[in-house]
Amino acid sequence: MYYLLPFRFERLDNYEILVNEVGDYLICPIETSNKIVSKQINENDEIYKDLISNFFISKTPIPALIDNFATRYRTKKSFLDNFTSLHIFVMTVRCNQNCIYCQASSKETDHIIYDISYETLDFSIDLMFKSPSPFITMEFQGGEPTLVFDKIKYAIEKSEILNISKEKKITYVLCTNSVELNDNILNLCKIYNVLISTSLDGPEFLHNKNRGKKNSYQKVIEGIDNARNFLGHDRISALMTTSFFSLDYPKEIIDSYIENGFSNIFLRALNPYGLVYKANDMKNYYSRFINFYKIALDYIIEINNKGFYFEESFTSIILKKILTPFSVGFVDLQSPAGIINSVVVYNYDGFVYASDESRMLAEHNDYTFRLGSVKDEYLNLFYGEKVIKIAKTWSNEALTGCSDCAFQAYCGADPVRNYTTQNDFEGFRPTSSFCLKNKAIIKHLFSLIINRTDEVMPVFKSWLNQN
């Protein structure tokens, strides 16, 4: 006799994957769930002890170790403990590049009306310090934020002064295309330990095509080299965006990252915001992206097995959720969602938005996720009516199609994306590109774990040990 504990299951490659409430999994023969539920598992069965020890079933109505189980659940959700920690400052939407997939609806470089004002900066910084989180990341974005270098300098220096009394641990991040990284910028980065996050889409022909410029690649590589020489190799990281054009070049993109001295890559799909969403067929894109991801990951695993450490960061995030008991602070894949709970955006227009994507919607005159003015009270912004409305759909535990999904613990909720793509905060999973992409990737990782264990697990574990 035993009692059921909450778990979910999914069929994959002639197996059943059982996942409990804290994300622990068991790979079992087909029909195991049915046997468990119909109480056909006996104490002598090999699987019985696994089910007991992993909190899938219990000998008593309430398991003796429920406090441990609850602690593990709390640990998985510990990204909620400190509330908003990532504070994005959109310094300008002016830009000096012309990316074909631009998600920020950037403007020409001489349109200074698109710059943040000092007044907005002051109010925004005050709001940032009202966050209860003792750990703050202040991230400067654009457009191209280095076009308003003086305002970045002002914001950092003001934050440093205010922090003398607030005593928070602040990490500064500058998101730049690295095209104009001059000594002034690098000096500021050195003084305040500013991390540089740049964009590199792959080899020269691909990067330049994506950027809509002939010499962008050369300038970015020069910028990366300068930053490394000035700040140290590990102070600059790069992100790629997989344009439609990129989909045909998974191996070339990885080779280019390795050639340029990076030990990781984040295979990032296009988001359905900005220019791209109007121009292309996103449904077809995501099916192709999944194929691109699988080819790229296979290639990366092969490289690692030849003795060269190179990590795919999105995979690492998912693997950390699957293979470790720890919480993962990745705002795009959280439940409750990363918006507001973990990230907030202070925009150049003087308003606070729920996320980076929310302010991108505003560029198309859609202010659904505008929380209010930077001049509003903190409580009205972060606990106001708009947030309460959003909160009703920000937990995948309570979303149709997600609530029964075996991969719920590894995935997240994204009301902004649901709204953008499906005109509905809750979203509709059968046609959701978010669901399609994440479920396909999680299933693929399980498939690798099941079918190519000896080949992939040492690589996956080496990535987890590194982080």
Add this chain to the structure above:
Amino acid sequence: MISFKQINNSIAQCEIDSLIFNEDVITKALYWLTADYFIFQKKNNTIFEIQLELKEGSFSENKIDELKSQLNQNLIDFKTRNIINIETKSIREILLVKAFANNDDFEDFNLTLKE
């Protein structure tokens, strides 16, 4: 599922007894088909009569077999999930309360029963 048949090249019809698969289970099983099908249903006593109409294209032999198989599997799996959800509702609530209760609020409230 009591019956499943193809009506024409874009419509299939099935009957499901709600005494075997309750309405929640049927709805969840059908939910995942709604990307590809318009779904019409009516109830006669305990029997749900369901029509599935392809949104695009027409049935091939493979596609109709695939639909039949997927619907069957969905019904069985969501019935299992439904049993888990019902039987574990209370323990899940206790787990969440304990997980998010402030510090030791529940320390003295020993919920664990002897075997």
